[in-house]
Amino acid sequence: MTHEQLLALLPFMLLASASLVIILMIAARLSHFAIQVAGFLFLCMTVGAMWYVRDILPREILPLFIVDGFAALFTGVIIFSVGVVGLFSYIYFEEREENPKEYYILLFLATLGAAVLTISRHFVSFFIGLEILSVSLYALIAYLRNRNNAIEAGVKYLILAALTSAFLLLGMALFYMDTGQLEFNAIGAKLSGSDAGVLYKMGIALMVVAVGFKLALVPFHLWAADVYQGAPSPVTSFIATASKAGVFAVLMRFALATNLQGSPFLMYMFSGIAIASMILGNILALRQHNIKRLLAYSSIAHFGYLIVAFLPGNTEGIQASVFYLFAYSITILSAFGIVTLLSTRMKDAEDLNLYRGLFWRKPVMAAVLAIALFSLAGIPLTAGFFAKFVVLMSGVHSDLWLPVIVLVLTSVIGLYYYLRIISTLFAQAPPHEVQPKSLHPFFYFATYATLIVLMVLICVLGIYPGPAIEGIREFLMIR
Amino acid sequence: MILIFFAAGLICWAMQLFNNSLCKWVALIASLATFILSCFAFYTFRNVAGGPGNWLVDYKIDWISSFGIQFHIALDGLSLVMLLLTSFLGVLAVLCSWTEIKERIGFYYFNLLWTLAGITGVFVAMDLFLFYFFWEVMIVPMYFLIAIWGDTNRRYASYKFFIFTQAGGLLMLLSILALYFINGSNTGTYTFDYFILKNTTLTFSAGRWIMLGFLIAFIIKLPVVPFHSWLPDAHSEAPSAGSLILAGLLLKTGAYGIIRFVITMFPENAAEISQWAMLFGVIGIIYGAMLAFAQTDLKRFIAYTSVSHMGFVLLGVFTFREMALQGVVMQMLTHGISTGALFAMAGMIKERLHTRDMSNMGGLWTGMPVMGGLALVFAMASLGLPMMGNFVAEFLILIASYEVNPALAIIASIGLVFAALYSLRMVQKVFLGPLQPSSHAKDLNGREFTILISLSIAIVILGLYPQPVLDSVKEVVQSLIQKSTPA
Numbered sequence: 001m002t003h004e005q006l007l008a009l010l011p012f013m014l015l016a017s018a019s020l021v022i023i024l025m026i027a028a029r030l031s032h033f034a035i036q037v038a039g040f041l042f043l044c045m046t047v048g049a050m051w052y053v054r055d056i057l058p059r060e061i062l063p064l065f066i067v068d069g070f071a072a073l074f075t076g077v078i079i080f081s082v083g084v085v086g087l088f089s090y091i092y093f094e095e096r097e098e099n100p101k102e103y104y105i106l107l108f109l110a111t112l113g114a115a116v117l118t119i120s121r122h123f124v125s126f127f128i129g130l131e132i133l134s135v136s137l138y139a140l141i142a143y144l145r146n147r148n149n150a151i152e153a154g155v156k157y158l159i160l161a162a163l164t165s166a167f168l169l170l171g172m173a174l175f176y177m178d179t180g181q182l183e184f185n186a187i188g189a190k191l192s193g194s195d196a197g198v199l200y201k202m203g204i205a206l207m208v209v210a211v212g213f214k215l216a217l218v219p220f221h222l223w224a225a226d227v228y229q230g231a232p233s234p235v236t237s238f239i240a241t242a243s244k245a246g247v248f249a250v251l252m253r254f255a256l257a258t259n260l261q262g263s264p265f266l267m268y269m270f271s272g273i274a275i276a277s278m279i280l281g282n283i284l285a286l287r288q289h290n291i292k293r294l295l296a297y298s299s300i301a302h303f304g305y306l307i308v309a310f311l312p313g314n315t316e317g318i319q320a321s322v323f324y325l326f327a328y329s330i331t332i333l334s335a336f337g338i339v340t341l342l343s344t345r346m347k348d349a350e351d352l353n354l355y356r357g358l359f360w361r362k363p364v365m366a367a368v369l370a371i372a373l374f375s376l377a378g379i380p381l382t383a384g385f386f387a388k389f390v391v392l393m394s395g396v397h398s399d400l401w402l403p404v405i406v407l408v409l410t411s412v413i414g415l416y417y418y419l420r421i422i423s424t425l426f427a428q429a430p431p432h433e434v435q436p437k438s439l440h441p442f443f444y445f446a447t448y449a450t451l452i453v454l455m456v457l458i459c460v461l462g463i464y465p466g467p468a469i470e471g472i473r474e475f476l477m478i479r
Numbered sequence: 480m481i482l483i484f485f486a487a488g489l490i491c492w493a494m495q496l497f498n499n500s501l502c503k504w505v506a507l508i509a510s511l512a513t514f515i516l517s518c519f520a521f522y523t524f525r526n527v528a529g530g531p532g533n534w535l536v537d538y539k540i541d542w543i544s545s546f547g548i549q550f551h552i553a554l555d556g557l558s559l560v561m562l563l564l565t566s567f568l569g570v571l572a573v574l575c576s577w578t579e580i581k582e583r584i585g586f587y588y589f590n591l592l593w594t595l596a597g598i599t600g601v602f603v604a605m606d607l608f609l610f611y612f613f614w615e616v617m618i619v620p621m622y623f624l625i626a627i628w629g630d631t632n633r634r635y636a637s638y639k640f641f642i643f644t645q646a647g648g649l650l651m652l653l654s655i656l657a658l659y660f661i662n663g664s665n666t667g668t669y670t671f672d673y674f675i676l677k678n679t680t681l682t683f684s685a686g687r688w689i690m691l692g693f694l695i696a697f698i699i700k701l702p703v704v705p706f707h708s709w710l711p712d713a714h715s716e717a718p719s720a721g722s723l724i725l726a727g728l729l730l731k732t733g734a735y736g737i738i739r740f741v742i743t744m745f746p747e748n749a750a751e752i753s754q755w756a757m758l759f760g761v762i763g764i765i766y767g768a769m770l771a772f773a774q775t776d777l778k779r780f781i782a783y784t785s786v787s788h789m790g791f792v793l794l795g796v797f798t799f800r801e802m803a804l805q806g807v808v809m810q811m812l813t814h815g816i817s818t819g820a821l822f823a824m825a826g827m828i829k830e831r832l833h834t835r836d837m838s839n840m841g842g843l844w845t846g847m848p849v850m851g852g853l854a855l856v857f858a859m860a861s862l863g864l865p866m867m868g869n870f871v872a873e874f875l876i877l878i879a880s881y882e883v884n885p886a887l888a889i890i891a892s893i894g895l896v897f898a899a900l901y902s903l904r905m906v907q908k909v910f911l912g913p914l915q916p917s918s919h920a921k922d923l924n925g926r927e928f929t930i931l932i933s934l935s936i937a938i939v940i941l942g943l944y945p946q947p948v949l950d951s952v953k954e955v956v957q958s959l960i961q962k963s964t965p966a
Contacts, residue, residue: 360583374619379619380612380619381616389652393546393656393659396657396660397660404653408649408653409646411649415642415645416638416642419622419637419641419642420638423626423634423637464542465543469545470545
């Protein structure tokens, strides 16, 4: 392994060492606060390292990895989300759990898994990344083990994830049988000459089961609502952002390498999945009164939209999907941030009734949540609008009329439930209840500040997205 | 101007923290300032011959250059007239809500001013992306206006309003994108600029689909009969300034869109459907009038009269005659003023009697002769009596459509008879007749009198001397006609 290759891997090694350092810190009985700060520093270092090695990219580490602009972008999204999630976690776990520290080990391991997915170019690294991610998630989801829902959600996720991993392995085996290769590019090269065989198609179909499960696409979405509800709020936001970004990245890379979009059969399959996700996700969300479940269903729909950007399989599509993912992550993070802040010691703030009249009690929080919801609904002046716009643009450009029209119609359905929450926020407030004094003023304010920064980011991306788009384009050139 | 509205809106919100009455004044000053600005603009450009391609004001900067999106605004006679109306009604809307709104005043004015900003933006945007952007910007604060300060059934009404218009808007967005890519692949320049996209060559069937996308967005807004059901709900639940803006301005953006985009960009396709569109216009006239006649709720009544009047707009636009289009612009102005006035009045009555139900009113003239007199003026205006602006407008439209399709024109003029029926019924029920026990109320105060008298002066001026308006839109209309009648 050359010097440059090592350098290129530096950000990922930093991530891996972060969890080790935290284990050592726990052994040394350092406080929660110290661990939190250390974790944050590690994330900053990872980003710094990524910036530092930018010039030597792209760099292949044969046969498993490739670090390029594409990977850097997705890793950036993941690290950003984890940073915010980590910040939310402090307040959340400090109040609820007697030993909140081990949580960070798992969080960093899961991050490592997601990051490995973005750089993998080989089925082995794909599988290893996915397993690191899943195994840490089992524990993370059930972390608050005193709650009934948490255990249920954890077990549900465990069983389904294990099952889909088995599917994935079988799919890989079929690929191997067909082509004799496990590298994405080699598989693509083998296939380019001949027509795709039955084995190959079956392999893809099995792989889609695993990926679709992770992305919570219809018909593999059944876990989403329960897990979103049962998991602690910061973990839920991790699942919604970082974990999905990683899996989407590897799906994209595989598709590009093997020219997945060239095959009409697979195109139909993916459009079908996208359409089903958009319709079902939005319809199931309509009658929800639990905000975490509602966001789960809406995320199903949103990943349906994202698949629409995946369908064209060209640079424009990738750009659109990266931008979409970024905008979606910011948005959903700020929404879950509010849920985290409002949660009490015993219970997460899930019930929509808790939010009644929030605007008149806590205007800043309500404004953040309202803007996040507008962004999810795709209303102008927010990032979500522009994200939807670029997705539509790439779809229209490739003449994907059916998915695009479904996207438009279902987002009108989606409006209904977002508006319902928003009008709850602005409804007449119930009589005041006494606010328990916050225990950790520093982190309380830090979280508040982060939320405001996220809100500003949503607005800036919605009003003036030019620089962000240019940045994404530049990074994608590095390949 | 847009900046003034946006900025003032924000200031108002901030002001709320200190002093409630201060934000009223800020809002009033901001809207007066824009009114003066647009009057000034109107005065300056009065004599400028703005031919086709000769725009009065044209300003553009890059916005999101990687997609060819510009911040491009321009002003021609049509936009100018609409701006004048917007800022005029803007001032009145602020005045109108002076005492009606008692809670969360800062946020209220914030929304009010942002709606106005969005509407202003729609009238001047010359970049399709920007146009869509403003189109949405005006909806969101309007939604809040209805949802927070509305009446009992406000949530239902605000959802309905938002979802209807958003559905139309998204279809329009698809059309805009399709146009963008077709033009891009033809010429190699990807841009959302109106002036470039206007000249896109389209195959006939592609043009039809794209036009339909635009048209649906606009006729939902207008609204044309099968899509009108959001309107009575939204109007009757909104606070009176909200209804004033809805009726006076938001509906006009639909009409403006049809003139500016549908007819200009797709003349052949528009000609193809013109008969159908006129038919729907006439259906709207008659249907709206009949429903208006049957209403007992004062605000719903006014809402249905708007449906009826907007039918005239649709009828006029699709005749493709110069006279009719001038009439349409007149209709937009005068309907904005007269309906706005009626809504303001309904708001005032509601403030006094706490009901919108006409059967609980009666004999109000005894208590408030001034208001009764002014109400009679606006009722007369809305039934199209000569001397009022509405008469000029409807007259022009009917003459022109008679040339094109006599049968429809005749049916449409029956609508005028209906108009007389329902307007007089309203006046009779509310102001005449035996005095209801609940109807003791004070007459207009100075503020309300100012609102109504300025509206009635405006409408009489438009009725007696409509020439300035007709002149200023003449060039625009002529260039439209030249484009759309080569065949």
